[in-house]
Amino acid sequence: MQRKSGPDGALPPGSITFSDMSWNRTGSWRYLKPKFVRKFSPCSESCPAGNDVEGFLFLAGEGRYEEALAKILQESPFPGVCGRVCCHPCESACNRRISDDAVSIQGIERFVSQFEPSRPPQPGEPREEKVAVVGSGPAGLSCAYHLRRLGYSVTVFEKEDVLGGMLCLGIPRYRLPRRVLNRDIDRILALGIGLETGRRVGKDMSWDELLAGRDAVFLAIGAHAHVGLKIEGESCQGIMPGTGFLKKVNLGLPAALGRRVAVIGGGNTAMDCARVALRLGSRPVVVYRRTREEMPAIEAEVQEALEEGIEFEWLTSPVRALVDDGRVAGLQCTRNRLADPDDSGRRRPEPVEASEFVLDADTVITAVGEAVDLAVLPHGLKVEKGVVWIDSWGRTSMERIWAGGDSGPDQRMVVHAIGAGKKAALSIHATLRGNDIEGIAEPLRIGSSGSFSMERYLQGEQGGAVPVREVVRPEQINLDYFEHVPRIVQPRRAPSDRVQGFEEVNGGYDKNDADLEAKRCFHCGTCDLCGNCWRFCPDLCIRSGDVPGMNLLDDFHCKGCGICAEECPRSAIVMEREL
Amino acid sequence: MNPTMDPAKELMSPGHLACAGCGAAPAMRWALEALGPRTIVVMPACCWSIICGPYPHSALRVPTFHTAFETGAVTAAGIRASLDMQGLQDINVMVWAGDGGTFDIGFQALSAAAERNDDIIFVCYDNEAYMNTGIQRSSATPAGAWTTTTPGGKIRPKKNLVEIMAAHRIPYAATASIAFPDDFISKMTKAKGIKGTRFFHVLATCPTGWRIPSSHTVKLARLAVYSRAFPLYEVEDGERYTITVHPRDLPLRDYLEPQGRFRGLTKDQIEGLQEEVDRTWNRLTRLAGWSS
Ligand SMILES: Cc1ncc(C[n+]2csc(CCOP(=O)(O)OP(=O)(O)O)c2C)c(N)n1
Ligand SMILES: [Mg+2]
Numbered sequence: 001m002q003r004k005s006g007p008d009g010a011l012p013p014g015s016i017t018f019s020d021m022s023w024n025r026t027g028s029w030r031y032l033k034p035k036f037v038r039k040f041s042p043c044s045e046s047c048p049a050g051n052d053v054e055g056f057l058f059l060a061g062e063g064r065y066e067e068a069l070a071k072i073l074q075e076s077p078f079p080g081v082c083g084r085v086c087c088h089p090c091e092s093a094c095n096r097r098i099s100d101d102a103v104s105i106q107g108i109e110r111f112v113s114q115f116e117p118s119r120p121p122q123p124g125e126p127r128e129e130k131v132a133v134v135g136s137g138p139a140g141l142s143c144a145y146h147l148r149r150l151g152y153s154v155t156v157f158e159k160e161d162v163l164g165g166m167l168c169l170g171i172p173r174y175r176l177p178r179r180v181l182n183r184d185i186d187r188i189l190a191l192g193i194g195l196e197t198g199r200r201v202g203k204d205m206s207w208d209e210l211l212a213g214r215d216a217v218f219l220a221i222g223a224h225a226h227v228g229l230k231i232e233g234e235s236c237q238g239i240m241p242g243t244g245f246l247k248k249v250n251l252g253l254p255a256a257l258g259r260r261v262a263v264i265g266g267g268n269t270a271m272d273c274a275r276v277a278l279r280l281g282s283r284p285v286v287v288y289r290r291t292r293e294e295m296p297a298i299e300a301e302v303q304e305a306l307e308e309g310i311e312f313e314w315l316t317s318p319v320r321a322l323v324d325d326g327r328v329a330g331l332q333c334t335r336n337r338l339a340d341p342d343d344s345g346r347r348r349p350e351p352v353e354a355s356e357f358v359l360d361a362d363t364v365i366t367a368v369g370e371a372v373d374l375a376v377l378p379h380g381l382k383v384e385k386g387v388v389w390i391d392s393w394g395r396t397s398m399e400r401i402w403a404g405g406d407s408g409p410d411q412r413m414v415v416h417a418i419g420a421g422k423k424a425a426l427s428i429h430a431t432l433r434g435n436d437i438e439g440i441a442e443p444l445r446i447g448s449s450g451s452f453s454m455e456r457y458l459q460g461e462q463g464g465a466v467p468v469r470e471v472v473r474p475e476q477i478n479l480d481y482f483e484h485v486p487r488i489v490q491p492r493r494a495p496s497d498r499v500q501g502f503e504e505v506n507g508g509y510d511k512n513d514a515d516l517e518a519k520r521c522f523h524c525g526t527c528d529l530c531g532n533c534w535r536f537c538p539d540l541c542i543r544s545g546d547v548p549g550m551n552l553l554d555d556f557h558c559k560g561c562g563i564c565a566e567e568c569p570r571s572a573i574v575m576e577r578e579l
Numbered sequence: 580m581n582p583t584m585d586p587a588k589e590l591m592s593p594g595h596l597a598c599a600g601c602g603a604a605p606a607m608r609w610a611l612e613a614l615g616p617r618t619i620v621v622m623p624a625c626c627w628s629i630i631c632g633p634y635p636h637s638a639l640r641v642p643t644f645h646t647a648f649e650t651g652a653v654t655a656a657g658i659r660a661s662l663d664m665q666g667l668q669d670i671n672v673m674v675w676a677g678d679g680g681t682f683d684i685g686f687q688a689l690s691a692a693a694e695r696n697d698d699i700i701f702v703c704y705d706n707e708a709y710m711n712t713g714i715q716r717s718s719a720t721p722a723g724a725w726t727t728t729t730p731g732g733k734i735r736p737k738k739n740l741v742e743i744m745a746a747h748r749i750p751y752a753a754t755a756s757i758a759f760p761d762d763f764i765s766k767m768t769k770a771k772g773i774k775g776t777r778f779f780h781v782l783a784t785c786p787t788g789w790r791i792p793s794s795h796t797v798k799l800a801r802l803a804v805y806s807r808a809f810p811l812y813e814v815e816d817g818e819r820y821t822i823t824v825h826p827r828d829l830p831l832r833d834y835l836e837p838q839g840r841f842r843g844l845t846k847d848q849i850e851g852l853q854e855e856v857d858r859t860w861n862r863l864t865r866l867a868g869w870s871s
Contacts, residue, residue: 021631021638024594480801534584535760536797538604540593544584551584557593561600561786562794575794 022557026539030560032575034533036550038465039525039571043090043105045447045471048411048419049076049142052455053090053105054526060108061518066118072109073121074455076418077145077188078138080180083110084506085171087298087413095524098474101487103520104509111514113180123191124151124458129432132157132210134201135220137165138414139405141188142421143218143428146454148191150429155194157201157210162251165222166406167414169247170269172276173502175301202376216400216428219378219388220421223406225371229264233321238328242273242367249276257282258362262331264288264318265367266295271302273365274310278499285311287318287359289336289349304505307495317349319356321364331359372407385409392450393437394424402428422454447471464550465527465572472524472571481532481569488517527551527572533564590616595638597630600793602757602784602800603704604630607639609760610673610702610779613767616641618671619658623651623685625677626711626785627704649684651676652692655699663698671700671771678705678719682738689778693747696775700767703740703778706785714788721808723852725840726788732844736855741780745814749776753813753823756782758801762811762823782809790839802834807860812867820867831856 094102382397404420
């Protein structure tokens with residue numbers, strides 16, 4: 001800034017400065033230089049569907065719900081579903097846990113899912129190739145969704161008359177209301193997807209017939225074959241598979257339960273069966289061979305079952321069904337103790353001698369896992385450990401056939417199925433275009449978990465801070481900038497009230513709570529314009545950039561002190577050596 | 580915070596001569612942000628005399644009067660008298676002095692101005708030694724600290740200047756820190772609205788003299804507050820004490836250990852220093868009415 005000396009020469013010229021110090025290139029002192037970067041947040045890395053979790057939480061925190069929803073729809077077509085029934089590995093990975101509790105990412109996803117997306121998903125430029133998807137569960141529909149966005153014509157084959165697979169026939173409505181599921185499914189179908197329901201490929205129609213005139217097939221038939229208890233008396237009346245029971249109830253068919261229902265198993269299906277049985281007027285008891293800690297069910301499901309008064313017999317295994325007149329009349333059980341861990345890492349149950357007792361039961365529901373119905377698979381398809389063999393990109397042993405979801409080796413959770421479908425879609429696309437999938441996927445990866453960003457594929461890299469392929473670790477968060485704020489618990493209906501019927505248990509956040517909860521996000525690795533770097537810079541070297549979410553550095557003056565990087569709460573600035 | 584983030588709007592320019600990571604630089608930025616362009620700065624000899632730049636340049640975009648080491652307060656008092664005679668009451672006069680120019684050689688002039696309740700703001704940016712001349716101890720150097728003139732660590736504790744200033748019954752005295760910009764700026768804004776002598780004691784980390792990496796400037800200033808080594812409070816009318824930032828339950832060790840100037844302190848010495856910090860903190864909480 002130039003200053004004029006007094007016009008009348010009243011002041012001696014020697015007392016007046018002519019300019020400030022901006023001319024002085026203090027940048028030449030520097031040997032380290034700050035760089036504004038964007039790192040991966042651990043939540044996004046751990047989402048099998050590849051959601052940009054930090055990104056949608058930021059938008060939700062700003063009240064931009066429509067944009068937040070559009071962001072989710074870039075990666076997953078099931079925000080309504082996942083906002084309710086996801087096992088949320090994102091929350092287990094959340095860095096906020098080092099301060100208080102993980103952000104309720106699921107609660108916020110649920111909240112934004114009720115809006116209309118600012119940019120509805122669009123089908124891609126039409127392409128020649130035709131793809132068939134077998135199975136309309138989360139894996140199949142996710143694959144169909146992304147293939148449509150990539151421009152392929154897609155037909156979904158479903159053996160049932162209804163769409164959604166386990167989402168529709170397995171999960172009870174008090175966890176996932178039909179209108180919510182249908183909203184997600186309708187949005188997928190709106191992309192223009194062919195449907196063939198009530199036809200079972202491999203039975204009503206041959207695989208050859210399916211493959212004829214199609215360039216690729218995604219096989220996502222799920223795991224619906226019954227796995228028995230392998231105990232004496234098992235084939236009598238009154239013993240039924242859990243998935244079959246849930247399906248009946250979900251289709252509104254009579255389920256023929258007795259008064260006292262023993263549910264065998266400790267997973268989500270077992271919890272669902274017990275809670276549905278309770279709602280149908282029976283008195284269920286869950287029989288699980290390990291303890292509560294080892295139960296594979298989502299913790300909240302167990303908690304809610306307990307609140308509803310469901311009894312549990314932990315460390316207990318059935319050994320024989322007592323049969324009276326062809327009907328089950330009780331269950332002979334043994335108590336267990338936990339021995340050393342088995343292959344699954346969980347401690348192995350081992351019967352305690354002479355601990356057998358009779359559990360009162362006139363109905364037994366088995367929920368000890370489901371198997372893939374190998375009989376309906378294409379002839380010669382490689383199977384390993386009872387599931388369809390696939391490589392890391394969903395390719396099976398047969399050309400033109402991809403697979404994923406519960407019929408493959410993935411974890412049998414909704415979000416893993418969604419991820420598997422998405423992965424297969426990109427893999428099919430790469431093959432049909434004659435490209436190397438690894439080459440395409442490399443720049444799209446989110447950390448090292450195998451998740452990738454479809455948004456980056458379809459829209460290219462967003463401008464702004466330089467992306468670095470690093471996941472923010474908890475110790476990189478500057479906790480001094482975050483107050484302790486407890487997680488907001490979503491309201492749930494009272495247990496006595498919810499067991500009366502199939503109304504949704506969880507009430508979800510209202511706007512106020514969703515705002516507060518979204519603002520708990522640390523935004524690991526992404527600038528949220530908090531201004532710390534600008535505020536503390538001793539050399540006034542930071543200014544707002546033209547791109548939102550990105551500040552600029554005055555390279556000419558920056559001395560490279562590193563305060564900006566140190567004081568960045570979220571590790572979105574790194575210091576780089578300069579030559 | 581309200582990030583407009585436009586350096587062109589600041590009253591201080593980049594290109595100044597502070598060392599990388601200097602804590603006294605953001606302190607000046609924020610003081611001028613709170614006081615605004617109608618401010619005259621008076622600067623006795625200190626690091627900032629250099630930081631400001633050589634004639635005919637100045638990093639400050641407000642009039643700045645460089646003066647002798649011992650004369651900060653009295654020069655400001657003279658400028659104030661002149662402005663008052665011209666009817667320019669709205670112009671702030673701010674002395675910007677180091678700890679040497681405040682606690683030691685500048686103290687006579689400061690005490691005299693405070694006794695007269697001259698209408699000036701006196702800011703001591705305290706880097707806890709004579710840094711400009713090569714890290715000699717001052718009466719603001721804390722016990723245990725190495726300087727070139729206390730090679731075995733200083734014996735006597737830091738002088739409590741805010742209490743001395745409060746004893747002058749001036750309308751406003753406060754501590755502030757370069758780790759707490761909101762607290763700093765709100766205190767300075769409040770002081771701007773008060774007439775009479777207003778005194779600020781700002782802890783301004785010196786990476787060079789404290790023997791720490793330049794990136795740790797703010798972090799150490801924050802640890803000083805959180806560990807109670809440098810509590811943030813204000814005293815109105817020499818009587819009403821208010822603690823403005825809650826410390827955290829951190830041992831003094833967490834603040835001392837990262838600093839090279841405290842290297843070599845024994846466990847017992849650190850315990851002794853901790854006791855001194857506890858005593859001072861307890862006294863402050865009594866004065867502030869937190870405890871009896
Ligand atoms: C009367 C007098 N004695 C000595 C000096 C040399 N001198 C200039 S700056 C300085 C040290 C200032 O220390 P402090 O006030 O703490 O400010 P800092 O340099 O630490 O910022 C000294 C001793 C001087 N300018 N005038
Ligand atoms: Mg000093």
